[in-house]
Amino acid sequence: MSIISDFNDDEKGMVLEGLTLNVKQIQDDLLKEILTLNSGTEYLQNFLHGSSAKEIFKKKLPIVTYKDVKPFFDRVANGDSSDIISALPLTNFFMSSGTSGGANKLLPSNNKFLDGYAFINDLLVHVISKHVEGVDKGKGMVFHLTGHETRTPGGLPIEPGTSWYLKSDYFKNRPSNWFYSYTSPDEIMLGSDLKQNLHCHLLCGLVQRDEVVRISSTYASGMVRVIKVLEDSWKELCSNIRSGHLSEWITDSGCRNAVSMVLGGQPRPKLSDEIENICSQKSWEGIMKRLWPKTKYIEAIVTGSMVQYIPTLEHYCSDLPLVSTTYASSESIIGINIYPLCEPEDISYTLMPNISYFEFIPVEGDIVDVVDLADVKLGSSYKLLVTNLWGLYRMRIGDIVKVTGFHNKAPQFRFLGRENALLSIDTDRTNEEYLFKALNRAKLVLKSSDLRLVDFTSYADVSSSAPGHYVIYWEVNVINEDMKNLEFDQKTFLECCSVMEDSFDDEYRYCRSNEFVGPLEIRVVNDGTFDSLMNLSISKGTSVTQYKTPTCITSEKGLQVLEKNVVARFFSTLSASHFA
Template identity: 65%
Template sequence: MDIIVGDHLTKKIDKLKVLEDLTTNVKQIQDDVLEEILTLNSSTKYLQNFFHGRFDKEIFKKNVPVVTYEDVKPYIERVVNGEPSNVLSARPITGFVLSTGTSGGAQKMMPWNEKYLDNLTFMYDLRMHVISNNVEGLEKGKAMMFYFTKLETVTPSGLPARVASSSYLKSNYFKNRPSNWYYTYTSPDEVTLCPDYKQNLYCHLLCGLVQRNEVTRIGSIFASVMVRVIKFLEDSWEELCSNIRSGQLSEWITDIGCRDSVSKVLGGAQPEMANTIENICKQKCWKGIITRLWPKAKYIETIVTGSMAQYVPTLNYYTNDMLPLISTIYASSETQFGLNLNPMCKPEDVSYTFMPNVSYFEFIPVDGDKNDVVDLGDVKLGCSYEAVVTNFSGLYRIRIGDILVVTGFHNKAPQFKFVRRDNVVLSIDLDKTNEEDLFKAVNRAKLALDDSSDLMLVDFTSYADISTVPGHYVVYWEVKDKSQDRKIKKHMELEQETFSKCCLLMEDSLDNVYKICRFKEESVGPLEIKVVCHGTFDSLMDFFISQGAPIGQYKTPRCIKSGKALEVLEKSVVATFFGTG
């Protein structure tokens, strides 16, 4: 035991030293990363467009343009369609990472290679170190993690295309992961790898409930998934209890891997366990349901920044404000960015310390000269930037579309808070409403809903309706009764005064350009709130999954651009409201 403890302490010290070295030598490490990328890839067809002969940092910054995905898409498609990797990368491109396609529009396809997984595994290891330094006793239990994989597509070149989480979960990095506490899960790998997300989710829950007294942490990639889990549990707890009581898995679970592995986890009939879970779930009010079902859980690990902040009140409700919500990693389909080194902070205070060894980072000032692109080591406290990435997989100076603000430094490494996506907007005329402004407006209206009714906002989305003259903003709300957990049905009456006030508060929260268009020039009509029935946003999620979005990385789109998605919402509308006054 002494040897194990000593070895554990040594590993923690080693990781601490790595973290300190990385965050102390930011500029040198960034220069080394860029030199490595350029030295290896200088002969690629893409970079050859911008230089001849020696290629150093100065020439790179002078000649290689800052681009968007659409700019490099033709080069990516050449590799997708079978041209050699050296169109973009000297390292063999071994696949493509698909973006979720729900936060900013159409799904994107990014080239990747084993270096992406190397960096991801490195970040996971550091994440384990950071969490273990802040939470005690995790090694005494298991993690109930709601991880999902999706069937990959094969490109004409024969290379796989899949979301980042599936790329990791299907790789040898996951299969051969260390057998330590951090990678000990309640669910067998066969459940995680099941491509049918309903069977996957059901089996995740079943395994987690059977081992409820061993669960010390709960998690998913995005907070929206955790909310989805609770909704699924609401609909399935009786069947889950029946399975636990009998020791037999439901017949509709047809995936062989799930059936065989979960049957072993069930381990026979457990009527007392089933009765305990049943008594908890049959209560009318589900406030604190997570902590009652999993009493030893110490935190929920999931992304609650950006658009995921919407789900913080709902998760706090289901945990009775007793479990910290921990956002650990900031990453995208292009690269990993950084870690939250203060994981126990409040969700609204989360900042990510950028790791200088995973990619070369540059930043475009939001306020200032857009051509004055600065390095990671030169950003200024309090300033806002759009991130630009050059990675090891063949992307050079690509704009990510994320707007970040510098909140501090860990040694010399900047810490960034995610502010918003740059390209998610509502617009009718000259008005331009971005995601951050929309969230502020909804949050202000939500306070009024909380104060004047027993309802709570479950989820929302919006779109710019130009079918009317003038056009106007439509915001879809799904609400529920917070005191009794009753769902809003078509026969329930909703308070006209309350929702009209919410409409006015939202409009009052939007910027001056919107107000001029709305009230002075009347080129924008009154904002409309449409209340939808219970389960509508589950149906919306099902729709996007049917269109290719991954369950494990799904995020409710805050601005709807799909006509078919609008049909899902419209058929569920139970009431509409406009502001009066």
């Protein structure tokens, strides 16, 4: 993999063109490299017996899920040699976010992942510069966070890719260009306390508000969390700016020293007044552009389970473009969005052929006909497989993607959702696509009543009722700032219940009509409940930068957090005959 950090913009453009013109050759060469290097591993020896031939790989090596290969990963995590699965030393493990079911996966990695991470970042410098004028004239308010590092029983670090990158030489020795120019010193990014880090990030960004040209968080959910912190603490932030001194409760020495350098002990009453005047206005619609007037775009992943946060971001960010740059998972860096200013619903990712070897199982049809990256068809949907240089071989990562076009010979994919059904009581199988469709219709009902959905998760309840039924946990707040308290208007929430389940597929309707599934229930929870759910996940090892609210929750402790915060319950009033 080429190191392109020192390349000029034209040279990076040539790299992108070369990658997308030679997809088949690059993928075949990469597979050959992977199989030749790792042919002696215990795992590949079991199937390939030392062969590195593509045809033997296709014929003999099984397609697997995480459950199939978890015993091999566990052995390495517990102290066995890396060469069980990888000829290159495994240096750490990633804890996946467990987006769909709240169940985390522990996945091995090594420096090849870091190489890919740095490569993609450097390529994005070219892509964004090409589409966003003036982005090189200021700084990024980038909410990088590392969080606490844990270790496997064998002593290997467990951390997300972002954290690992921030601690690496790639980041320490990063190029001095606009992409790596931040309002926050590195010490804040390397802190481990979420509350302290976000306060310090915001404080540095506000002090330098006239220099901010982009605002970035890994996920849309993280950006929404940043805005919530700003809502809760803007008065304290203004006080810090007015006095030139940081609040005493910030005890992280790295953060204190770094922020003190930014503040310089210099009182800024005029700046404090400007920010206070903006934040004290009744409506916070478009607040991000008003606070940071030179901002060109908001960067955060808004595809997949993050689509639910788009309306909230659009409210606070007004006409600022929402830019989703990268398609990545704990298994691999996968692709980039080469048209970053497109509308969220039009986002597709161009897969990069030099990082992992990709295969695709067509969603349509009963015959398992696995195809290569160069052979996918326009308009077809596929289940994604990953083979890489850090110990994954033909692994189903659970993503379903659709081919929307090509850049040169490189396919572009839209992320459709996760492979497994999220909710199931009987023969019904409700996936993310239908759940988000139902949720978006219910949001319109909420909006008409001046209410906004803050966050949600779902659960297939088969124990509290017979037959079982879908439970949707909602945290809701008011849109109109004049409304002091959330009022549980029964008519509104009952309509939301009915609208949601009326959006599900034919199999759900069949089950409801025959009373194999009971009426859908919405359980409204206290303000801050989903923050508590996040804190529970972080306490178990998930990184704050990687955390995403599970679309469907299976964790018993997570359910306990939700249940103890339920303040209202509403059931759909639609009869079984309605679905016939």
